[in-house]
Amino acid sequence: MAKNLVLIGFMGTGKSTAGRQCARILDRPFLDTDALLVERAGKPIPQIFAEDGEAAFRDWERRIVAEVASQGDKVISTGGGAMLNPDNARVIRASSCVVLLTAKTFAIMRRVGDRRNRPMLANVSDPYSHVVELGAKRSPFYELSADALVDTTDRPVDEVVQEILAWYEQITARQAHHEEV
């Protein structure tokens, strides 16, 4: 069973778009932790935050991450807050090659245009500064868990996907070599 390819990183870095395309090329199932969560909870993310609170969302997220990480041969994209929980980081690292997607703040702002879908940004007066601050707080967590980093700012998805797949090949080859010796 091959290791999963897991994409992590901040909101609006293109994890779902690139993940879906990586899965198609690798001919593997694609799982999006946010999409699974919405399916299981039976309501959209902003409604979960509003009715049940962020803690309930994080609890759903933790259970779904544990479930998907325990499988192999998958391409998985994670919600932007998932890697902040050490339990999530641990189970993902144990079963997966982890590629961190990054983007400059202006590119993130462009991609998360409709903030109503992203409760972490919905009620802030200065979303640009908030993204900068939150990004600075979260970067060390992302970096700690990542095997490789791919910047997606102003780059076509195809190019980003090729770079992710090249890393995936390199990391799995390196890990296989370590397991042999």
Ligand code: S3P
């Ligand atoms: C969140 C990011 C979102 C989603 C939720 C919380 C976060 O996922 O999980 O709104 O804490 O950064 P995306 O990174 O796919 O937007």
